[in-house]
Amino acid sequence: MTTAAVIVAAGRGSRAGGDRPKQWQMLAGQPVLAHTIAAFRGRVDRLVVVIHPDDRAAAQAIAGDALLVEGGATRAESVRNALEALAGSGLRHVLIHDGARPAVPGAVIARVLAALEASAGAAPALPVTDALWRGDGGLVRGTQDRAGLWRAQTPQGFRFEAILAAHRAHPGGAADDVEVARAAGLDVAIVDGDEANLKVTFPGDFARAEAMMKDRNMDVRLGNGYDVHAFTEGDHVWLCGVKVAHDRALLGHSDADVGMHALTDAIYGALAEGDIGRHFPPSDPQWKGAESHIFLRHAAGLMRARGYELGNCDVTLVCERPKIGPHAAAMQAALAAIMGVDAGRVGVKATTSERLGFTGREEGIAALATACLVRA
Numbered sequence: 539m540t541t542a543a544v545i546v547a548a549g550r551g552s553r554a555g556g557d558r559p560k561q562w563q564m565l566a567g568q569p570v571l572a573h574t575i576a577a578f579r580g581r582v583d584r585l586v587v588v589i590h591p592d593d594r595a596a597a598q599a600i601a602g603d604a605l606l607v608e609g610g611a612t613r614a615e616s617v618r619n620a621l622e623a624l625a626g627s628g629l630r631h632v633l634i635h636d637g638a639r640p641a642v643p644g645a646v647i648a649r650v651l652a653a654l655e656a657s658a659g660a661a662p663a664l665p666v667t668d669a670l671w672r673g674d675g676g677l678v679r680g681t682q683d684r685a686g687l688w689r690a691q692t693p694q695g696f697r698f699e700a701i702l703a704a705h706r707a708h709p710g711g712a713a714d715d716v717e718v719a720r721a722a723g724l725d726v727a728i729v730d731g732d733e734a735n736l737k738v739t740f741p742g743d744f745a746r747a748e749a750m751m752k753d754r755n756m757d758v759r760l761g762n763g764y765d766v767h768a769f770t771e772g773d774h775v776w777l778c779g780v781k782v783a784h785d786r787a788l789l790g791h792s793d794a795d796v797g798m799h800a801l802t803d804a805i806y807g808a809l810a811e812g813d814i815g816r817h818f819p820p821s822d823p824q825w826k827g828a829e830s831h832i833f834l835r836h837a838a839g840l841m842r843a844r845g846y847e848l849g850n851c852d853v854t855l856v857c858e859r860p861k862i863g864p865h866a867a868a869m870q871a872a873l874a875a876i877m878g879v880d881a882g883r884v885g886v887k888a889t890t891s892e893r894l895g896f897t898g899r900e901e902g903i904a905a906l907a908t909a910c911l912v913r914a
């Protein structure tokens with residue numbers, strides 16, 4: 539395991555108003571916190587959500603496999619509780635994010651992760667663009683030079699052991715984890731933040747966050763993939779990540795998983811990134827006999843690096859035999875795990891070609907796939 543995300547959501551949201559804490563109010567049909575958790579799925583190896591003890595039942599309903607940890611009286615205490623819960627698990631990096639920032643773009647998370655390769659800490663921020671005043675009693679009393687001033691956002695990322703030690707040594711009262719890290723002498727790189735990554739703080743922020751999400755959901759990309767592999771002698775085939783016993787095998791440079799290849803090409807297609815052959819040339823001997831999850835994992839990684847997430851995908855296998863129905867659920871689960879998405883976003887089905895053509899004559903298997911990518 540290398541990277542975890544800690545999502546702090548134990549506050550009471552007193553400034554946001556409403557009949558429940560802001561992270562439990564609805565936004566685009568789901569609790570604020572459900573959007574925040576979804577933004578990190580598939581991007582980190584482990585998720586921790588820090589909750590208030592009163593919210594355990596609500597949190598269990600949306601947390602999936604995330605670890606739930608109880609928070610403290612301040613944000614810093616909540617973060618510390620999560621870091622202590624992760625201590626000793628061999629983590630390299632940790633991203634610490636406000637549960638109240640539900641519209642964090644995937645590209646911001648990717649920028650923080652990339653910057654951590656060269657720095658002990660990295661955090662997104664936006665430069666201050668408005669003039670700054672000091673005011674008192676309703677009057678402007680002075681001005682403040684804005685040069686070099688930034689508006690801090692999250693996720694703030696750190697080498698795990700370094701930020702754990704920094705929190706243990708800090709006296710408390712820090713506004714964020716960058717302050718804690720700097721107090722311990724760590725360098726923190728600034729990466730580009732995003733206006734969409736606003737923190738829901740006041741009542742009007744719910745509508746702003748929802749508008750940001752709607753704009754983003756309009757950026758939809760479709761890709762299709764098609765692949766064929768011929769039968770040869772053997773006793774099993776690999777289809778959509780599942781080994782299926784059969785009286786033939788599929789012939790190919792890799793493991794010839796025709797369904798996974800079609801899906802991988804559909805994702806590359808949606809990104810205008812060519813096909814598997816461009817990224818893993820068949821002329822390169824290192825890919826001989828390669829397991830196809832390497833290709834699909836790469837396509838899913840590229841999708842996230844470009845700031846997209848999988849809306850859904852659908853694979854159709856065309857063959858007379860083997861029968862796919864009994865394996866379809868396992869295939870959905872295998873593809874979903876490789877791409878880091880819920881199985882409900884992955885369709886796998888099959889058809890025969892009514893004994894017509896090369897699939898009908900059982901000379902090989904064909905596969906078609908469609909992938910829908912949405913701006914993360």
Ligand SMILES: Nc1ccn([C@@H]2O[C@H](COP(=O)(O)OP(=O)(O)OP(=O)(O)O)[C@@H](O)[C@H]2O)c(=O)n1
Pocket residue numbers: 546547548549550551552553554561588609610611612613614616617636637638639737738739
């Ligand atoms: N004891 C606390 C306080 C805050 N937070 C979390 O830290 C994030 C940023 O804090 P803020 O926006 O100040 O949230 P609240 O403390 O809930 O809001 P308010 O100050 O308006 O009460 C939020 O996701 C909040 O849930 C936390 O986990 N534990």
Ligand SMILES: C[C@](O)(CO)[C@H](O)COP(=O)(O)O
Pocket residue numbers: 613636689690691692713714715737739
């Ligand atoms: C961590 C933070 O989101 C950085 O902008 C912020 O400091 C926490 O929120 P608060 O409103 O300052 O409590």
